[in-house]
Ligand SMILES: NC(=O)C1=CN([C@@H]2O[C@H](COP(=O)(O)OP(=O)(O)OC[C@H]3O[C@@H](n4cnc5c(N)ncnc54)[C@H](OP(=O)(O)O)[C@@H]3O)[C@@H](O)[C@H]2O)C=CC1
């Protein structure tokens with residue numbers, strides 16, 4: 354890529370925002386030019402406004418950057434804006450920037466269900482960008498649009514599901530049980546007295562998100578290029594149960610799947626399909642794409658959050674314990690780094706693919 358794009362980060366002081374900063378400060382073609390947060394932080398240098406919680410130091414280049422309020426005026430000169438905003442404020446800020454002809458890549462949930470906004474896991478469905486002209490047309494836009502990335506637990510689940518559908522055809526049933534890290538609830542998150550020595554078997558609206566988002570991501574786009582298919586041609590049922598566990602980063606999902614076809618693959622064939630799975634982010638040369646989308650662990654006790662979440666900078670997913678299921682067909686465990694591929698890495702990789710494919 355011989356072009357440079359001006360990028361901004363909204364919610365730059367938060368858990369996801371800090372990951373954006375680390376990801377973008379030395380990027381080959383994204384130049385970080387503006388940081389935004391709430392009015393509590395605006396006007397202060399980044400180093401004063403943020404409570405930095407990363408093991409890597411704050412990049413020198415951002416320490417003294419003055420935080421701006423997240424107004425359209427302050428970010429309208431960016432080509433791309435990444436949003437790590439709280440969902441209760443993200444909606445109007447993101448749509449205002451879209452109307453100012455900015456490409457917005459959001460972690461927030463606000464537009465995931467919009468019928469014209471692509472919900473994109475960069476390891477799976479960047480082809481959903483074909484809907485962007487249909488999003489722009491009614492608003493009279495030439496450049497501005499919103500792309501959402503998925504919920505972090507959905508992201509973990511759908512990558513192996515996409516690989517299975519690519520090799521063996523549609524799935525019919527999926528049952529998923531999560532063990533989700535504390536960082537998923539932002540900073541400071543759950544009180545230590547609630548989560549230490551404990552498991553909390555409830556995460557508000559997470560189960561519904563995992564089920565619904567899976568249909569949008571794994572379904573295609575209808576031939577009119579103006580609507581999503583939501584996996585309706587081959588009905589899929591997903592049932593999710595979500596739990597918070599005392600792990601800092603790394604969401605694990607135990608999944609059982611049933612194929613629509615009567616010809617069921619063996620666990621060995623499933624492992625081969627996982628190992629061979631490739632995505633467009635790799636073929637277009639997105640700098641954040643992992644060399645291996647799905648790392649298959651053959652040891653009987655892997656993947657584990659502490660040992661495997663930072664493999665490939667958390668840009669791929671880890672799968673293990675692939676075996677037959679006596680009720681469904683196959684079961685396995687998947688681990689994804691919720692604050693990397695589950696959040697900031699997804700947005701950045703989505704934008705890299707969009708830029709490399711000429712959508713920016
Ligand atoms: N944590 C995770 O694993 C994941 C989070 N997400 C989503 O990403 C988003 C951010 O999450 P997270 O980083 O955990 O949240 P945090 O609470 O850590 O950060 C929130 C950010 O939003 C800013 N903000 C809050 N209110 C306003 C406002 N009124 N105007 C402008 N900025 C504001 C905060 O600024 P200030 O510091 O000034 O208050 C801060 O920068 C959420 O929508 C979340 O659901 C998505 C996937 C995974």
Ligand SMILES: N[C@@H](CC(=O)OP(=O)(O)O)C(=O)O
Nearest residue numbers: 460462504505533537538556
């Ligand atoms: N709810 C997720 C994190 C999150 O913010 O999800 P979403 O982007 O769907 O709001 C978790 O608790 O782990």
